Structure formats: structure tokens, C-alpha cells
Amino acid sequence: MQNNSYNAKVSNEILEKFSNLIKILDDESNSIPSIAKRAFNFKGRKSENIALKVLDYISTPESKICDPFMGSGSFVFASSMLGRETVGIELDNYTYNVIKTLHSKIDYDKLELMFQEIKSEIFNDVMYLYKTHCCGEVNYIKTLYFDPVSQEYFNPQPHREIVDGKNVKLYYKCPVCEDTSKTFSTEDEQKLSEVNSLDTSRFPDHELITNSRINITSSTGADRYDRNFSNRNKYALLLIQDKISSLPDCIEKDFIQHALVSALTLSKITQYGSSSDILYHVIQNKAQDMNVWYLFESKYNNMVAYNKYYCEQSPDKETLLSFANIMNGDYSTILSQPKFNQYFDVIYTDPPYTDQVPYLERNQLYRDWLFNFSDKNQFQLSKQMLDEEIVVTNAPSRREKDIKNYYESIDKMFSIFSKIIKTNGTVAFTLNLGKKKFFETFSKFIDFARKNGFEYIYRIDLAKNDPTLRKQSAWRDTLSTEMLIFFIKLDEDKAYWYKDDRNIELELGKLIYNQILKNNGITLTTAYKEVSRKILNKQVEDLTENEINRIRGLISEQFIIDPRTSMIYVDPDKLYLSIEDNTTLFNKLYDIVPILINNLLEKWGSFTLDDLYFEISSKVCNGDPNILAQILEDPSREKYIVNLIENYCNTDEKSSYTRKTRVSASPTEDAIDISMLDGYSFENVLKDLLTSEGFINVIRIGGAGDRGVDLRAKKINPQTGELEGYIFQAKRWIGNVGGEPIQRLHSMMVQYSAEIQHAICITTSDYTEHGKREAKSTGVEIVNGEELIERLNTAFPGKYYHGLLDFHNN
Numbered sequence: 027m028q029n030n031s032y033n034a035k036v037s038n039e040i041l042e043k044f045s046n047l048i049k050i051l052d053d054e055s056n057s058i059p060s061i062a063k064r065a066f067n068f069k070g071r072k073s074e075n076i077a078l079k080v081l082d083y084i085s086t087p088e089s090k091i092c093d094p095f096m097g098s099g100s101f102v103f104a105s106s107m108l109g110r111e112t113v114g115i116e117l118d119n120y121t122y123n124v125i126k127t128l129h130s131k132i133d134y135d136k137l138e139l140m141f142q143e144i145k146s147e148i149f150n151d152v153m154y155l156y157k158t159h160c161c162g163e164v165n166y167i168k169t170l171y172f173d174p175v176s177q178e179y180f181n182p183q184p185h186r187e188i189v190d191g192k193n194v195k196l197y198y199k200c201p202v203c204e205d206t207s208k209t210f211s212t213e214d215e216q217k218l219s220e221v222n223s224l225d226t227s228r229f230p231d232h233e234l235i236t237n238s239r240i241n242i243t244s245s246t247g248a249d250r251y252d253r254n255f256s257n258r259n260k261y262a263l264l265l266i267q268d269k270i271s272s273l274p275d276c277i278e279k280d281f282i283q284h285a286l287v288s289a290l291t292l293s294k295i296t297q298y299g300s301s302s303d304i305l306y307h308v309i310q311n312k313a314q315d316m317n318v319w320y321l322f323e324s325k326y327n328n329m330v331a332y333n334k335y336y337c338e339q340s341p342d343k344e345t346l347l348s349f350a351n352i353m354n355g356d357y358s359t360i361l362s363q364p365k366f367n368q369y370f371d372v373i374y375t376d377p378p379y380t381d382q383v384p385y386l387e388r389n390q391l392y393r394d395w396l397f398n399f400s401d402k403n404q405f406q407l408s409k410q411m412l413d414e415e416i417v418v419t420n421a422p423s424r425r426e427k428d429i430k431n432y433y434e435s436i437d438k439m440f441s442i443f444s445k446i447i448k449t450n451g452t453v454a455f456t457l458n459l460g461k462k463k464f465f466e467t468f469s470k471f472i473d474f475a476r477k478n479g480f481e482y483i484y485r486i487d488l489a490k491n492d493p494t495l496r497k498q499s500a501w502r503d504t505l506s507t508e509m510l511i512f513f514i515k516l517d518e519d520k521a522y523w524y525k526d527d528r529n530i531e532l533e534l535g536k537l538i539y540n541q542i543l544k545n546n547g548i549t550l551t552t553a554y555k556e557v558s559r560k561i562l563n564k565q566v567e568d569l570t571e572n573e574i575n576r577i578r579g580l581i582s583e584q585f586i587i588d589p590r591t592s593m594i595y596v597d598p599d600k601l602y603l604s605i606e607d608n609t610t611l612f613n614k615l616y617d618i619v620p621i622l623i624n625n626l627l628e629k630w631g632s633f634t635l636d637d638l639y640f641e642i643s644s645k646v647c648n649g650d651p652n653i654l655a656q657i658l659e660d661p662s663r664e665k666y667i668v669n670l671i672e673n674y675c676n677t678d679e680k681s682s683y684t685r686k687t688r689v690s691a692s693p694t695e696d697a698i699d700i701s702m703l704d705g706y707s708f709e710n711v712l713k714d715l716l717t718s719e720g721f722i723n724v725i726r727i728g729g730a731g732d733r734g735v736d737l738r739a740k741k742i743n744p745q746t747g748e749l750e751g752y753i754f755q756a757k758r759w760i761g762n763v764g765g766e767p768i769q770r771l772h773s774m775m776v777q778y779s780a781e782i783q784h785a786i787c788i789t790t791s792d793y794t795e796h797g798k799r800e801a802k803s804t805g806v807e808i809v810n811g812e813e814l815i816e817r818l819n820t821a822f823p824g825k826y827y828h829g830l831l832d833f834h835n836n
């Protein structure tokens with residue numbers, strides 16, 4: 027149950043290095059630079075400053091760094107700012123292209139001249155479409171608020187954007203009334219019918235690939251490109267596009283082109299106050315329609331600011347693309363090139379997760395525009411791309427993009443990573459998921475990582491923007507929705523033992539476990555025979571020394587080997603994940619929960635359910651959250667756990683738990699709740715009790731040896747004056763004790779009948795009917811929780827109480 031036993035494969039040096047990361051990020055906020063948001067809105071953009079700090083810490087100037095799922099490029103450019111040789115790959119041709127253009131070396135004078143040329147030629151024509159008056163003065167509509175379905179322009183639904191019924195935002199502040207908005211007028215109504223009759227038949231009107239996840243469906247009406255725009259804005263967009271198309275080809279033209287494309291999101295009819303994120307939706311009411319020129323010019327300015335800022339951040343003051351080699355295509359195809367074999371020191375990435383947007387569909391708005399007006403070859407959406415994208419979607423046109431397919435992709439991803447990364451290289455992922463998804467996905471990631479030669483080593487909570495909070499919650503192991511997790515590529519001889527898809531370590535565990543159950547323990551020699559025959563398909567004589575060592579190592583990791591007899595036993599305190607059935611696992615776990623609750627209360631004073639889950643995952647499941655994923659599958663189990671917590675704790679509005687103040691019974695303030703003690707402390711309490719009751723030579727028997735016995739002692743029989751031997755089994759349990767532990771105690775007593783005359787089982791809970799019957803027929807004495815607490819109170823008045831007795835009686 028040691029916290030770090032699962033890291034036996036990784037050196038302490040490495041573990042320590044990573045555990046310092048939390049300090050490195052101490053005063054770093056997890057935020058997105060607004061300059062990036064304003065220039066180019068990318069769903070799922072990640073913090074570049076966190077990446078900067080982490081990469082600076084885990085890499086050296088010589089390191090080669092890769093982000094195979096580049097997206098908006100946050101990680102690629104953080105790495106480039108450090109001057110590291112960086113490779114970034116992105117499948118989506120639109121995303122790739124806009125990123126490349128935004129980071130290109132631009133001739134600013136030339137760019138500005140081109141932009142002004144467009145402006146001088148068409149500004150008036152575009153603005154004419156939005157022309158209006160306020161207080162008799164000419165002005166232009168900047169935003170119009172209305173209800174499209176009822177065609178209601180005069181009385182749109184109220185909203186904070188509409189003060190005093192003024193549903194037209196003005197381009198210029200009115201020089202007379204000094205207001206920036208006005209009410210919709212008959213002039214505006216006439217303008218509407220004028221712009222609605224303009225010919226926009228050239229505007230793209232093709233069908234989009236539907237995807238209900240992002241509202242592109244026939245029921246939203248958003249499945250046809252043109253339906254998302256007002257006729258006025260279609261006309262305005264065409265005017266600007268025609269002008270851009272007439273410019274000579276150069277990077278500056280591309281730049282301006284991207285400014286227009288970036289303005290498309292808000293050029294659509296969107297929801298009141300939208301700052302762009304709803305990409306597709308035909309709005310029923312509370313819609314806003316914005317001035318296209320205004321959007322275009324703002325985007326242009328923001329993009330210029332972005333370009334200047336990032337070029338300035340480059341170590342060569344030229345462009346970050348001097349350090350980042352960015353490529354468009356499927357990551358696996360590109361990284362399979364021989365030159366990338368064992369090439370990278372660090373992979374820092376944010377792969378698509380199960381709940382993420384289908385980027386290719388999402389970007390249809392932009393890509394299709396470019397396909398239509400710019401470069402057919404470059405901006406095609408091919409069937410192949412749709413197949414290559416890692417995504418989970420049930421969109422009708424995306425075949426086989428289900429969860430099973432997704433996990434196959436993740437397995438393949440780790441296998442590719444293991445080829446391109448050096449030994450001891452780091453893979454860092456940002457993981458952004460809800461609780462249940464988190465455990466499921468996290469455990470799958472660990473599984474595939476191990477299969478492909480990696481080991482999970484560290485995680486950091488990034489959800490809190492406030493670094494102090496983050497630090498606190500990282501220490502507290504709080505499960506949060508955004509975190510950074512790290513894997514390390516193991517030395518080949520330390521890697522998990524897989525043969526093809528077969529996890530040898532797991533198979534070995536299952537085999538040995540079942541053999542032990544069947545034979546009441548087996549010898550090491552038998553184990554070698556079984557494993558070689560049944561798992562490795564060879565004779566035991568043919569095992570290599572390496573294999574023998576590995577088998578022995580794995581057995582001692584998972585089981586208890588008696589040093590005297592070389593017999594192997596099941597470790598009763600261990601959860602045999604994927605070996606024992608869920609009910610057995612849950613019952614074992616359930617018994618441990620009070621200890622963990624107590625730990626949390628002692629450490630932090632309060633905790634949340636998530637805190638408890640993380641405590642379980644790191645303390646009990648050796649960092650492998652698999653067990654929790656399994657448990658959470660059944661909602662009634664969570665209920666059990668919550669009930670248990672509520673027995674010990676009060677809860678507040680923020681759903682955090684604090685220790686219940688005891689109303690009655692407990693005589694002293696710092697009395698100890700025996701139901702929350704860990705096994706070791708519980709045995710010590712019993713040892714003290716027995717000693718004070720006149721037993722002598724009371725010894726704890728932990729670890730290997732006589733399984734099923736926790737304490738031994740001697741006591742004089744007052745009738746005979748003889749010294750008699752006792753063995754005790756201690757069960758700090760919640761569930762009632764059944765017949766099996768009683769039988770085991772009995773057989774020990776029989777086996778050592780020369781020295782042992784009494785066997786006693788002591789539990790904090792009670793006994794099942796079967797348990798009681800067994801006790802009667804075998805002569806094993808039994809003590810339940812109520813009797814125990816009575817005896818403790820006699821021996822040590824006020825020192826102990828039993829926090830579960832009431833709960834138990836319910």
C-alpha cells in the first residue's frame with residue numbers, strides 16, 4: 027500500500043525531479059493569452075505559459091520536442107520560444123494553414139498598404155449596407171439584436187445588451203445624443219428589405235457534413251452553409267472576398283484572407299452577446315447580427331498584433347517558425363518516417379479525448395470558405411482525413427468513430443510514441459475530463475502506456491487558475507477536470523512485460539492467484555513450472571535467467587513469499603485488480619474507506635468525494651485508477667461509499683466533508699475511533715488491550731508466515747495454573763465476518779495444537795450466521811465490535827469509541 031511502490035520501475039531521482047514541478051508552476055496561472063484568443067479562436071486551446079515553464083524544466087537546450095496534435099500551436103510555440111527544436115503536426119488543413127500564416131514573417135508595410143487599398147475601395151460600399159441615422163446624423167449599424175423566427179425587429183426579447191429597448195448598436199457614438207445605441211426605426215426596416223433583395227447567389231450554399239454534437243443538423247437548419255448568415259452579411263462578405271481575391275499572391279494576401287475567414291464565426295447570426303463559440307446554430311430568437319466590416323477590420327488588427335507579439339518572442343526576433351517545423355497531415359503517417367526513430371526527448375501534447383469536438387466538421391465554416399474562394403487543393407476535406415482524425419462521434423458520415431475505435435487509436439498512439447522517443451524521454455499530456463470519464467480514460471491511458479513501454483509518473487492539477495489553490499489541491503491529490511500527466515519511456519528491461527497484446531504480468535497474477543486458492547498456497551518451484559508452461563509456452567528448464575528473475579520479481583510484487591518455506595500466499599490487504607471480481611474488490615475497498623476518510627480528515631480537516639477517490643486510487647490501487655472506474659460503473663456502490671462518509675462526516679453547501687462532532691458517548695475530546703484505524707494501528711490497540719487484560723508475550727505477526735493470524739499471546743489458566751497459547755485474528759471490518767476466517771483460525775489451532783489452546787477472532791463489526799455457526803462447531807471464540815468497545819472502555823476508560831456502531835445498527 028505504499029504510495030510509490032508502483033514506481034519501482036522508475037528511479038527516485040526521476041520521481042523527485044517531477045515532484046518539483048509543482049514548485050516550478052507555483053506562480054504560473056493557467057490562462058490563455060487574450061492576444062491569441064482575439065486573433066484566432068480555437069476550441070480547446072491550452073495554456074502556453076504552463077507549457078513554457080514545464081518544458082523549460084524538463085528539457086535541455088539540446089532537447090527535441092514534438093506535439094503531434096498541434097491544434098492552435100500553444101505547445102509548439104512555447105517550445106520554440108525556448109529555442110528548442112520542435113516538430114508540430116496537425117491534421118486539419120485549415121488549422122494548420124491559419125497557424126502557419128499567423129506566424130510567418132510578414133512585411134508589415136506591404137501588408138498595411140494592401141489592407142488600406144481594400145479599405146479605400148470597398149469600405150463605403152460595405153458600410154452602405156449598414157447605413158442608418160441617429161438624431162438626424164448618418165451612422166452605421168454595428169450590431170442588430172432581433173428575433174429571427176418571428177421576424178421581430180421592433181420588439182426583440184429583452185436582454186442586458188438592449189438598454190431602454192435600444193436594439194441597434196451604432197458604429198460611431200452619436201455626436202448629438204452621445205449614445206452608442208438606438209431603437210430600430212422604419213428606416214432600418216426599409217434598409218432590411220433593400221439588403222434582402224440583393225443577389226447573393228454566389229454565396230456558398232452546399233450541404234455541410236452533419237454532426238449533432240456541434241448542432242450541424244437538418245433540425246437546427248444549420249446543415250447548409252448559407253443558412254447561417256443574413257443576406258446583408260452574405261453580400262458584405264462577398265464584397266470583401268472579391269477584393270481580396272483580386273490581390274496578387276503573397277503571404278500578406280494570405281494573412282488578410284485569414285482575417286476575413288476568422289471573422290466568419292461572428293458574421294453568422296449568433297446568439298445575443300456571443301463572443302463566437304457557438305459555431306453552428308440557426309438562432310430562433312435573441313439573435314445578433316454584426317457588421318462584417320467591423321469584424322473583419324478588428325480581426326485584421328488583432329492578427330497583426332498577434333504576429334508582432336509572437337515574432338518578438340522568438341529567440342531570433344524573426345519568427346518562431348525558425349524553431350518549429352510544423353507539418354500538415356496525419357501524425358502517424360508523418361512520424362513513421364525513419365528519421366524520427368528515437369528522435370525526440372519530449373512529447374508534450376493534448377490529444378483528442380472522448381468528449382471533444384470533431385474538429386474537421388467544426389472547421390467546415392472556415393475550410394469550405396477557403397476551398398470555395400482560395401485554393402481547392404489545399405483546403406479539401408478528404409475522406410481520408412475524416413478517417414484519420416482521432417475523435418469520438420456518432421455522426422452518420424463518420425464510420426467507426428466509436429469509443430472502441432478511439433481506444434485502438436490511443437494504443438496505436440503510444441506505440442508510435444515509443445518508437446519516436448528516446449529511453450527516459452517524457453510524454454506529457456494535458457487531460458481535460460469530467461470525473462467518471464477521467465478515471466476511465468486515465469486508466470486506459472495508463473494501460474496502453476505500459477503496454478508500449480512507458481510508465482505513469484506524475485500529475486499536476488491545472489484546473490485552478492489561482493496558483494495557491496492549485497498547489498493546495500495538488501498536494502491534496504484532488505481530482506480535477508484539467509491536469510497535466512506525465513509518462514516516462516522505460517528502459518527496455520524495465521518495461522512492463524507484454525507479449526503482443528498479452529499483459530504477461532496480469533496473466534501471471536491471475537494464474538498464481540488461482541493456483542493459490544486451489545491449493546491453499548503453492549511453492550515458488552511450482553509457480554515457475556506453471557508460468558513457463560501455461561503462459562510462456564515452454565518447459566521450465568528452458569526459462570532464461572532473465573525470465574526467472576522477472577517471474578520471481580513479479581510474484582514478490584504481487585504476493586507474499588514465506589522466506590522459510592518458499593510458499594506463496596495471497597496478500598489479504600491487496601486488491602487484485604482485474605483478477606478478483608468487482609464485488610470482492612469493492613468489499614475489500616469498502617473496509618479500507620474509513621481509514622482513508624480518517625487520513626483525509628487528519629491531513630486537511632475537510633475533503634470532497636473526489637478527494638476520497640483520489641486517495642483510494644493512489645493509496646490503495648497503487649496509482650492505478652482502474653478499480654475506481656470499475657466501482658463507479660455501479661452507482662449503488664458510490665451510494666455505499668457516500669453513506670459511509672456521512673456516518674463520520676457532516677457535509678456543507680460546497681459538498682466538502684468535515685468531521686462530525688460526536689454528540690454522546692465519548693468521554694474525552696481526543697478519543698480514538700477504532701472503526702477508522704488502519705490494520706496496523708488496530709492490531710496495536712488489541713495488543714495493548716490484551717496486555718492490560720493479563721496476557722503475556724503478546725506479539726504481532728505481520729507479513730509472511732502464519733496467514734490468518736495477527737497476534738499471538740500466552741496467558742495463565744487460573745484453574746490449572748498452566749500457561750496456555752492463544753492466537754488472534756483481528757478484523758477491522760465494516761461488513762460482518764463470515765465462516766472462512768474462522769475456519770482458517772481453527773486449522774491453525776489444529777496444526778499447532780501443541781502450543782495453541784485458544785483461537786479468538788476479534789472484529790469491529792459482527793459475524794454472519796455462518797460465522798457464528800462455524801465458531802460454535804470449531805470452538806473458535808468470537809468477539810464483536812460491541813463487546814470489543816466494552817472491553818476497551820474497561821481497560822482504558824474514555825480512550826476509544828466506535829464510530830460505526832450506530833451506523834451498523836441502522
Ligand SMILES: C[S@@+](CC[C@H](N)C(=O)[O-])C[C@H]1O[C@@H](n2cnc3c(N)ncnc32)[C@H](O)[C@@H]1O
Nearest residue numbers: 071072095097098100117356357376385415416
Ligand atoms: C485538443 S486539440 C490540440 C489543442 C492544442 N494543444 C492547443 O493548445 O491549441 C487536438 C488536435 O488534434 C488534431 N488531430 C486529430 N487527429 C489527428 C491526427 N490523426 N493527426 C494529427 N492531428 C490530429 C485535431 O485536429 C486537433 O486540432
Ligand SMILES: [Zn+2]
Nearest residue numbers: 160161200203
Ligand atoms: Zn443620437
